[in-house]
Amino acid sequence: MGFEDSIMQTVECIKETLGNLDRSKLQLLALSSAGVGALLCYLAWKQSPKTIPMGDGWWGAGEKPLAEDKTIHRFVVKTSVEEIEDLHRRIDQTRFTDPLEDSCFHYGFNSSYLKRVVSYWRQEFDWEKQVKVINQYPHFKTKIEGIDVHFVHVKPVQKSGQTVLPLMMVHGWPGTFYEFYGILPLLTETDSNVVFEVICPSIPGYGYSEAPHKKGFNTMEAARVFHKLMERLGFTEFYVQGGDWGAFITSNMAQMKPECVRGLHLNMIIARTDSLGQLLSLVIGRYLPFLVGFTKEDVRRLYPYMEKNLYDILRETGYLHIQATKPDTAGCGLNDSPVGLAAYILEKFSSWTDLGNRDLEDGGLERKFSLDDLLTNVMIYWTTCSIIPSMRFYKENLKKDFKTRVDRVTSVFVPTGLAAFPDELLHCPRAWASSRFADVRSFTYMSRGGHFAAFEEPQLLANDIIQFVEKVESKVHK
Secondary structure, eight states, X not given: OOHHHHHHHHHHHHHHHHHTSOHHHHHHHHHHHHHHHHHHHHHHHHHSOSOOOOOOOOOSSSSOOSOOOOXXXXXXXXXOHHHHHHHHHHHHTOOOOOOOTTOTTTTSSOHHHHHHHHHHHHHTOOHHHHHXXXXXXXXXXXXXXXXXXXXXXXXXXXXXXXXXXXXXXXXXXXXXXXXGGTTHHHHHSOSXXXXXXXXXXXXXXXXXXXXXXXXXXXXXXXXXXXXXXXXXXXXXXXXXEESTHXXXXXXXXXXXXXXXXXXXXXSSOOOOOOSHHHHHHHHHHTTOGGGTTOOHHHHHHHXXXXXXXXXXXXXXXXXXXXXXXOHHHHHHHHHHOHHHHHHHHHHHHHHTTOGGGGGSTTTTHHHHOOHHHHHHHHHHHHHHTOHHHHHHHHHHHSSTTGGGSTTTSSOBOSOEEEEEOTTSSSOOOHHHHTTTBSOEEEEXXXXXXXXXXXXXXXXXXXXHHHHHHHHHHHHHTO
């Protein structure tokens, strides 16, 4: 008997047993389950550490000097004729392979559509114009722990009566700070009680941030570096927001120095799903969701569980195994071929936006994004040669101790807002999220959108961030 058959047999037994109970006994069972769950959560909370260590590090080349330059420098993105000519030469030498008939995006980026994207890139895309778009916001660099850390810093347009709050937003892979360009004006000029001063750093090894020169740079190291950045900018309290790796990094920031993080907002919800309680909730939740704290929307997004949470994830995470084991080998070709790089990156913006896009010949890319925006993101990787160091981030994080690492067994205690987008790769019910996030102030079932929330649905994400922060601030000032 296979694992899935065992699960289904268990489900049928539970269904039969529950079906024989009258309403009063079912209510008693529900109350008992809730009580046991609350007791287990309390015991886990009592036993778990409340913070993770700050630590320290040095990621520059060679030995650590006695002192480090803490100057913040203005940075301007530049390009050159030589850079563009080299890009065009490499594009012109691309060799394409015909796709299989009717394969759409199930085998990866469909080469018929790729030719159209590449033709636009070669003939119409204007990198010099896009560099000006990138430079519309102020960019800076400062050296932290031996490496240059790049960030965008946008100050708000403050209206009478508004409170200005600092907010750090952290991207993931294969994104960049540029993902936030659509949401920046929605946060720095608002009609609400709050308006934000936004800082968008590039994770070291991504884009214009220098790559670490030593092994071991993971999300906790990035969290510490970003805390040092905020301290250097003069912020003692601030909000943090992230998705993908940014969700891990900002959660680590909240765990590391909760006294500095006024609130944490995530559009990718990370909670441990390997406990006995969660396994039981999976078995029971489809049929009696109220017993395990699931809503109807949770049931719709979670089930059929094996298809949505095992098979689909296996289909979509081959890249992860490569990057967590031999990133330098796979990265060689991507760093040398702009078209290979574009196919590798843009395929994620197709399937991670909506898995249904795999059934389309064009991958649905232009349903949510413009080619100019997509190619600008690719160009940031291409012109900085940052694809390999960005891929190494997986190897540094996904080591054998990942599930037992201190940040994975430590809860988050700062006020937390969670935005659950329907087309995110995995859905995490609030009942599960509460096992990791002790103070959930806001949990929103977003109406549309996938993994790249700020890039796909900037208005929806901005609205959710604002309502969450207003809730936190209203409680602070009572």
